[in-house]
Amino acid sequence: MIKDIVVNLSVSAKEGHSAEDYAISTASALGAHVTGVAFIYDTTVPLVYPLMSYGETPPEVLDALKREKAGLATEAAERFTKAASVAGVVGKSLMLTTSFAGSIDRFGQIARRFDLSIIGQIEPGTNAYESNIAEGALFCSGRPMIVVPYLQKAPFKLDRVMVCWDGGPQAARAVADAMPLLERAARIELVVVGNERGKRDEIEGADIGQHLARCGLSVDVQRIPKGHSDVADTLLSHAADRGMDFIVMGAHGQPRMREFFFGDVTDAVLHSVKVPVLMSH
Numbered sequence: 001m002i003k004d005i006v007v008n009l010s011v012s013a014k015e016g017h018s019a020e021d022y023a024i025s026t027a028s029a030l031g032a033h034v035t036g037v038a039f040i041y042d043t044t045v046p047l048v049y050p051l052m053s054y055g056e057t058p059p060e061v062l063d064a065l066k067r068e069k070a071g072l073a074t075e076a077a078e079r080f081t082k083a084a085s086v087a088g089v090v091g092k093s094l095m096l097t098t099s100f101a102g103s104i105d106r107f108g109q110i111a112r113r114f115d116l117s118i119i120g121q122i123e124p125g126t127n128a129y130e131s132n133i134a135e136g137a138l139f140c141s142g143r144p145m146i147v148v149p150y151l152q153k154a155p156f157k158l159d160r161v162m163v164c165w166d167g168g169p170q171a172a173r174a175v176a177d178a179m180p181l182l183e184r185a186a187r188i189e190l191v192v193v194g195n196e197r198g199k200r201d202e203i204e205g206a207d208i209g210q211h212l213a214r215c216g217l218s219v220d221v222q223r224i225p226k227g228h229s230d231v232a233d234t235l236l237s238h239a240a241d242r243g244m245d246f247i248v249m250g251a252h253g254q255p256r257m258r259e260f261f262f263g264d265v266t267d268a269v270l271h272s273v274k275v276p277v278l279m280s281h
Contacts, residue, residue: 002030002180006111007118008133009038009076009093011069019120019148020080022276025155026118026146027089030180034091036080037110038073042099070095104132108140116144121270123150134270138251144177144280145251147270154245156276158185162244163219164235165192165208170250174280175208178248181278182217189242193234194225232269239275247277 007023020036027034077093084091098106111117117137137145158181165171175182182188190209209221226234239247249269269277 002115003032004114005030005032005034005116005118006114007034007036007080008107008120008137009036009073009080010120011038011041011072011076017120017123017148018150018152019118020083022146022148022152022156023118024084024087024089024091026116027084027091028087029156029184032115034084034089035114036077036084036091036093037107038076038080038093038095039103039106040069040073040095040097041103042069042097100132104136105140106136107133108136111137111141111143111145114143116146117141118146118148121147121149121273138279138281144174144278146276146278147273148276149274151274152276157245159187160242160244161185161188161246161248162235162239162242163188163190164247164249165190166250167208168250168252170252170281172250174248174250174278175212177280178278179215181246182212182248183215185217185246188212188217188219189244190219190221191235191238192221192223193231194223232272236269236272236274245275247273247275249277249279251279251281 005023005027007019009020010017023034023036026032073095077095081091081093096106107117119134119137122134134145134147137143161182163175163178163182165175190212209219212219222238224234224238229237235247235249238244247269
């Protein structure tokens, strides 16, 4: 059951990110509450004024930067609560102060208190620091995350859902986390890419397609060849060819020295996906 959703609000775009509208439409479809989080980022003076980094920064400069950051967060929060109200969705917004680096752990900690987090795909040319939020949601929360493409226009829908299966624990976790959504799907394709690492893990009598069927889901299992493309391109091409409007997949990656690294497939999907994708780690 998904009844409590959190979404990261973009403070770098005047008109917001498509993830915000998508989160509201998701909450509406699921009858869920939605909370928007807008971060007021602490000003790192050396990044903005490098020539002042070895001396005392004028107080008026710091005050102006703080007001600017607070103003952007306030605009994002007000924009979100207004949009939720217009859509008839119960929601609220939070404004929290943190550093760019601290936002990773901070959002992950927040997401633990919700059933689902929704994050916007980083848009080229915008604040790259906001891409950290996806890393925090995946590795710090223990909850599923939906990444929404920055060009997304359609609201939440589950007409054609693609489940990516490689036999690994991350894929199993993603399927379990997505069950409340899969139960609403009109059509589900479970896709296995040929030559993928987990294919040999299939066990006779314990088939994932059979498992989903026993859960009351109608699933079409598709085994597709990898060919000369990598796994990510193969999956994304199949999703486009089949007109999928939602993807479910496990996220590979691991924390290392307080920095997070995605696996190749996960990273490629995060940056190239054209439809919303639910990920679990």
